[in-house]
Amino acid sequence: xxxxxxxxxxxxxxxxxxxxxxxxxxxxxxxxxxxxxxxxxxxxxxxxxxxxxxxxxxxxxxxxxxxxxxxxxxxxxxxxxxxxxxxxxxxxxxxxxxxxxxxxxxxxxxxxxxxxxxxxxxxxxxxxxxxxxxxxxxxxxxxxxxxxxxxxxxx
Amino acid sequence: xxxxxxxxxxxxxxxxxxxxxxxxxxxxxxxxxxxxxxxxxxxxxxxxxxxxxxxxxxxxxxxxxxxxxxxxxxxxxxxxxxxxxxxxxxxxxxxxxxxxxxxxxxxxxxxxxxxxxxxxxxxxxxxxxxxxxxxxxxxxxxxxxxxxxxxxxxx
Amino acid sequence: xxxxxxxxxxxxxxxxxxxxxxxxxxxxxxxxxxxxxxxxxxxxxxxxxxxxxxxxxxxxxxxxxxxxxxxxxxxxxxxxxxx
Amino acid sequence: xxxxxxxxxxxxxxxxxxxxxxxxxxxxxxxxxxxxxxxxxxxxxxxxxxxxxxxxxxxxxxxxxxxxxxxxxxxxxxxxxxx
Numbered sequence: 001x002x003x004x005x006x007x008x009x010x011x012x013x014x015x016x017x018x019x020x021x022x023x024x025x026x027x028x029x030x031x032x033x034x035x036x037x038x039x040x041x042x043x044x045x046x047x048x049x050x051x052x053x054x055x056x057x058x059x060x061x062x063x064x065x066x067x068x069x070x071x072x073x074x075x076x077x078x079x080x081x082x083x084x085x086x087x088x089x090x091x092x093x094x095x096x097x098x099x100x101x102x103x104x105x106x107x108x109x110x111x112x113x114x115x116x117x118x119x120x121x122x123x124x125x126x127x128x129x130x131x132x133x134x135x136x137x138x139x140x141x142x143x144x145x146x147x148x149x150x151x152x153x154x155x
Numbered sequence: 156x157x158x159x160x161x162x163x164x165x166x167x168x169x170x171x172x173x174x175x176x177x178x179x180x181x182x183x184x185x186x187x188x189x190x191x192x193x194x195x196x197x198x199x200x201x202x203x204x205x206x207x208x209x210x211x212x213x214x215x216x217x218x219x220x221x222x223x224x225x226x227x228x229x230x231x232x233x234x235x236x237x238x239x240x241x242x243x244x245x246x247x248x249x250x251x252x253x254x255x256x257x258x259x260x261x262x263x264x265x266x267x268x269x270x271x272x273x274x275x276x277x278x279x280x281x282x283x284x285x286x287x288x289x290x291x292x293x294x295x296x297x298x299x300x301x302x303x304x305x306x307x308x309x310x
Numbered sequence: 311x312x313x314x315x316x317x318x319x320x321x322x323x324x325x326x327x328x329x330x331x332x333x334x335x336x337x338x339x340x341x342x343x344x345x346x347x348x349x350x351x352x353x354x355x356x357x358x359x360x361x362x363x364x365x366x367x368x369x370x371x372x373x374x375x376x377x378x379x380x381x382x383x384x385x386x387x388x389x390x391x392x393x
Numbered sequence: 394x395x396x397x398x399x400x401x402x403x404x405x406x407x408x409x410x411x412x413x414x415x416x417x418x419x420x421x422x423x424x425x426x427x428x429x430x431x432x433x434x435x436x437x438x439x440x441x442x443x444x445x446x447x448x449x450x451x452x453x454x455x456x457x458x459x460x461x462x463x464x465x466x467x468x469x470x471x472x473x474x475x476x
Contacts, residue, residue, distance in 0.1 A: 038476055054475070055399060055400055056475070057397070057399055057449070057452075057468060057470070059452055060449055060452035060453075060468065063452040063453070064452070064453075064454075085475060085476075096476075097475070097476055117476055120475055120476035121473075121474075121475065121476035122472075122473060122476075123454065123473060124473060124475040124476065125399065125449070125468075125470065125473055125475070126473060126474065126475025126476070127399060127400035127470065127471065127473060127474050127475070128474045128475070129400075138400055138401050138471065138474075139474045140472075140474070141471070141472035141473065141474050145476075
């Protein structure tokens with residue numbers, strides 16, 4: 001069975017529940033569904049923030065996420081895959097990103113979701129700016145995220 | 156902040172969406188929510204099944220899951236944790252088990268959810284029996300699951 | 311002490327629980343399995359492969375060498391298949 | 394060829410995109426960064442730490458030694474912080 005990933009890059013919020021249900025509804029071949037929701041926190045490094053503003057590179061964002069979705073589908077026996085990434089202004093408590101993986105087996109579902117999140121963090125062309133009382137500033141990338149991505153590269 | 160895990164062992168089905176929302180609603184300190192849903196498949200080893208029937212050990216099931224929930228809360232910086240495990244007759248496509256972890260950081264949320272699922276598979280006192288046209292039979296434990304659990308033990 | 315059986319151990323023995331009073335020389339979980347096995351065919355069948363059997367004392371997993379003195383409830387069951 | 398800038402690279406240069414025609418000896422992405430940097434203060438500021446700058450040719454990540462010949466669209470931006 002060929003599995004197609006659902007990929008959406010959008011300004012609007014999304015409903016995690018609906019996306020999970022959409023993958024597994026009326027199917028009896030799925031044994032495990034893993035979802036990851038990335039949510040806007042109300043503070044960065046201890047400082048309260050008013051919002052995150054996400055800039056992205058239209059066209060490349062889709063291409064890059066699709067490339068990694070295809071890699072995940074090739075590496076793990078997935079039966080469903082949904083990736084949603086928002087851009088624009090996002091308030092604390094709101095969703096930023098969602099990855100849902102479905103598989104007959106739990107380790108495939110867990111690993112594929114983690115792989116995709118690590119790649120989204122370091123390779124998807126999105127940039128976060130934080131808005132706070134002190135103005136706005138770009139959030140810096142962390143080495144920690146690069147290290148997380150590197151572990152998926154086969155030696 | 157002390158985090159208390161929500162643990163439920165029940166015959167009734169549950170709503171994954173509601174459980175996820177319950178952990179993260181109205182909070183702005185959570186950056187990542189991971190959910191794992193285990194779903195009853197329509198076949199076991201290629202043979203169609205009518206249902207799974209789960210037997211459990213009341214009292215010990217609660218104690219065992221609580222022990223592992225406490226260990227997860229001690230090992231990872233979690234801000235929320237929900238574990239639900241059903242017993243009784245479960246039809247294909249229905250939920251069996253749910254683990255939801257919330258944390259400021261994604262790796263903690265992923266790892267804690269995987270740890271708990273590996274332990275639930277091998278240590279929680281539940282036994283699955285499958286109902287098919289050929290009668291009913293107990294599902295055998297797999298070495299694979301024991302190996303998955305062993306990787307969480309510190310050397 | 312109360313003894314409980316689950317899954318196919320329960321089915322083979324034909325009961326879910328019972329109260330037993332083993333003699334003083336039955337000191338460990340392994341001893342108890344041996345003593346129960348000698349009670350009849352259904353027990354011998356349930357415990358025919360003692361290495362497969364898991365045990366719990368008062369709701370906590372234990373190994374075959376665990377002492378049973380002071381236990382309120384001992385349970386025997388196959389490897390778990392939850393999750 | 395079209396050049397695009399994102400995040401603080403865009404802010405420092407003061408524009409999101411432009412069309413440039415670098416001379417023939419500008420062959421790699423690294424060469425292009427050097428050539429752009431010489432166009433004025435805003436560019437020099439944006440590219441002051443060339444090792445931090447990431448680049449993409451036609452929507453695919455590339456390194457500084459990638460050849461730019463045939464590229465339709467080249468983009469420069471800081472390390473990504475999505476997800």
